[in-house]
Amino acid sequence: MLEGIMIGLSAALSIQNLLMVIAGCLIGTFIGMLPGLGPMSIIAIMIPVAITLGDPTAALILLAGVYYGAIFGGSTSSILLNAPGVAGTVATSFDGYPMARKGQAGKALTIAAVASFAGGTIGAILLMIFAPALSSVALLFHSAEYFALMVVGLSAIAAFAGTGQVAKALMMTILGLILATVGEGALFNMPRFTLGMMDLQSGISFITLAMAMFALPEALFLVLNPSRGANSEDGASNKITGLRFSREEAKAMAPVIGRQSVQGFFIGVLPGAGATIASFLGYAVERNLAKGDEQAEFGKGSVKGLAAPETANNAACTGSFVPLLTLGIPGSGTTAILLGALIALNVTPGPRLMTDTPEVFWAVIISMFIGNLVLLILNLPLIPYIAKILSIPRNYLIPFILFFTLMGAYIGQNNATELLILVGLGVMATIFRFADYPLAPLLIGFILGTMLEDNFARSMQLYRGLDFILERPMTLGLLVLAAILVLLPSYRARRARKRAEGVADGD
Amino acid sequence: MTLDRWIALVFITFCCAYGYLAFFTMDQLLPPFMQRNPVWPSTFPKILAILGIIVGLIVLLGLEKTSATAEPSATEINYRRLHEYKLGQALMLLALMVAYALALRPIGFLLATTVFLTGGSAILGERKWHIMIPVAMIATGFVWYLVQEVLGIFLRPFPFFMGI
Numbered sequence: 001m002l003e004g005i006m007i008g009l010s011a012a013l014s015i016q017n018l019l020m021v022i023a024g025c026l027i028g029t030f031i032g033m034l035p036g037l038g039p040m041s042i043i044a045i046m047i048p049v050a051i052t053l054g055d056p057t058a059a060l061i062l063l064a065g066v067y068y069g070a071i072f073g074g075s076t077s078s079i080l081l082n083a084p085g086v087a088g089t090v091a092t093s094f095d096g097y098p099m100a101r102k103g104q105a106g107k108a109l110t111i112a113a114v115a116s117f118a119g120g121t122i123g124a125i126l127l128m129i130f131a132p133a134l135s136s137v138a139l140l141f142h143s144a145e146y147f148a149l150m151v152v153g154l155s156a157i158a159a160f161a162g163t164g165q166v167a168k169a170l171m172m173t174i175l176g177l178i179l180a181t182v183g184e185g186a187l188f189n190m191p192r193f194t195l196g197m198m199d200l201q202s203g204i205s206f207i208t209l210a211m212a213m214f215a216l217p218e219a220l221f222l223v224l225n226p227s228r229g230a231n232s233e234d235g236a237s238n239k240i241t242g243l244r245f246s247r248e249e250a251k252a253m254a255p256v257i258g259r260q261s262v263q264g265f266f267i268g269v270l271p272g273a274g275a276t277i278a279s280f281l282g283y284a285v286e287r288n289l290a291k292g293d294e295q296a297e298f299g300k301g302s303v304k305g306l307a308a309p310e311t312a313n314n315a316a317c318t319g320s321f322v323p324l325l326t327l328g329i330p331g332s333g334t335t336a337i338l339l340g341a342l343i344a345l346n347v348t349p350g351p352r353l354m355t356d357t358p359e360v361f362w363a364v365i366i367s368m369f370i371g372n373l374v375l376l377i378l379n380l381p382l383i384p385y386i387a388k389i390l391s392i393p394r395n396y397l398i399p400f401i402l403f404f405t406l407m408g409a410y411i412g413q414n415n416a417t418e419l420l421i422l423v424g425l426g427v428m429a430t431i432f433r434f435a436d437y438p439l440a441p442l443l444i445g446f447i448l449g450t451m452l453e454d455n456f457a458r459s460m461q462l463y464r465g466l467d468f469i470l471e472r473p474m475t476l477g478l479l480v481l482a483a484i485l486v487l488l489p490s491y492r493a494r495r496a497r498k499r500a501e502g503v504a505d506g507d
Numbered sequence: 508m509t510l511d512r513w514i515a516l517v518f519i520t521f522c523c524a525y526g527y528l529a530f531f532t533m534d535q536l537l538p539p540f541m542q543r544n545p546v547w548p549s550t551f552p553k554i555l556a557i558l559g560i561i562v563g564l565i566v567l568l569g570l571e572k573t574s575a576t577a578e579p580s581a582t583e584i585n586y587r588r589l590h591e592y593k594l595g596q597a598l599m600l601l602a603l604m605v606a607y608a609l610a611l612r613p614i615g616f617l618l619a620t621t622v623f624l625t626g627g628s629a630i631l632g633e634r635k636w637h638i639m640i641p642v643a644m645i646a647t648g649f650v651w652y653l654v655q656e657v658l659g660i661f662l663r664p665f666p667f668f669m670g671i
Contacts, residue, residue, distance in 0.1 A: 167562055
């Protein structure tokens, strides 16, 4: 491992890559603060830039920096405006916004930054320990296991969608898989489902899909409902002063940060769980652990209540890199987009990443440390200035958000039809959002679709049929696990309902 | 019927059409040597179409019970309040995006983008033309320079009749 760290250090500490981290963090913070552009949209916009760099290490470092910056920027707008740009920072606003209303905006931002830093750093250390171990196990996997593993990942994403949402999430996953079959795949060398249209020959670009699923609906919602994220008058004019917090507060925060970085990390590793669940769970756990006065303080500007979700969501973001880097299977929308970027750069993430291109693997991990440091020492003092962006009138902001969405899709393909596809899919995604369908499963299904079919076809060819399911115990075990994951939520709901009915009858 | 069930119905119809293509139109085109393979290009789509119809039916028939339907909060977006929202503005912006997509090639990046940014602000109710137009022009020029010179991706700057 030490050797790996040295390789990573030497790659990450080159002038170019240091600049990438700094630029990524700044751009991420800057855009992440805007309402309507979450980390997924920002990373999608940055992908053409990253691909033009040509060097996979630099590209991945840039994108990871953008990711961290965006999460940090999201926390900033949660704290200052009570307008979380991302679901992962909603819990931050519970205590961050009350604190800012009390005139302690500066302190709240510092606490958020320190907690994020600690969460991210501890997460990166855990990643360094667990990723190599998981990689060595994953090297034993064959295409049959990969196929099964992807099915498990997709099922887990659906299973974590929440009560009553599992079928909807599955539906979105299948739609994503269906969209992935459009175009001429490498596998069969024949166009499928292009309906005779030339522009569909190369399939739907994942950047277009990502923009259509996340950036466009959010921008349209901003137009539809001006009260969404529009209370900027009182927030942006708040003077951000007094960035320090006291020693007692630091003492109160320390155990929270310790617990939440570990808990957040492991939640982040699970596919489909990610930063949102980690932050809410972290908040709930810390509120239950707190006693008396401290518990009453939650929701009114508690230091612990702010530190918990901030630590947890950053640790979870780091944790979500584990399945991406070791198995090549993304567990969240953001890592799915990163996977798409890596494939475009000719890097195949997976267990062989560590042995084939160790410099990529370790440079990314080292750049996580550097990125967290940059956020803490460079971004924090700049926040009062960056926050000025929040006072840009929405009449100017929204056309620009729409324009960047269009550009992101256009630059990658240089094809105007792509823009029409973007608008069409964007309208579809907006309707899905209205009906409460989760969209991340769609994107993950789309990105995994090709690989899923690939591995399925390879195992079918190898075993001349479906025998591989029975002949490989690990494959069978994983597929059974996938079935359990999908069926368990509805089974438990049914049992709970039966029990409730039984009680009613007994009375 | 609620919106999510309508979507499920549309999805099932879509899966049927997709399944029809996979089951009945794809295999005839297959060269004989590929027919001896255990997997055909249509195998995976067939599985997906069947799974899609099953899952769509589960949503459509409401087989998966939702827990207590929480009242959506006022700040969250909700289609039942669509008439209270600025639907006209959103539709006009979408139309503007389509127009931009169609105009980008013929009239060139610089003009199309300036018009798009100015038009977007105008749709949202901004009327300070003396600010909107310069802002749009500067931003357009800056983005074009960035994409063309820094990233090295060609964007046709001027209308088609001007050569380049």
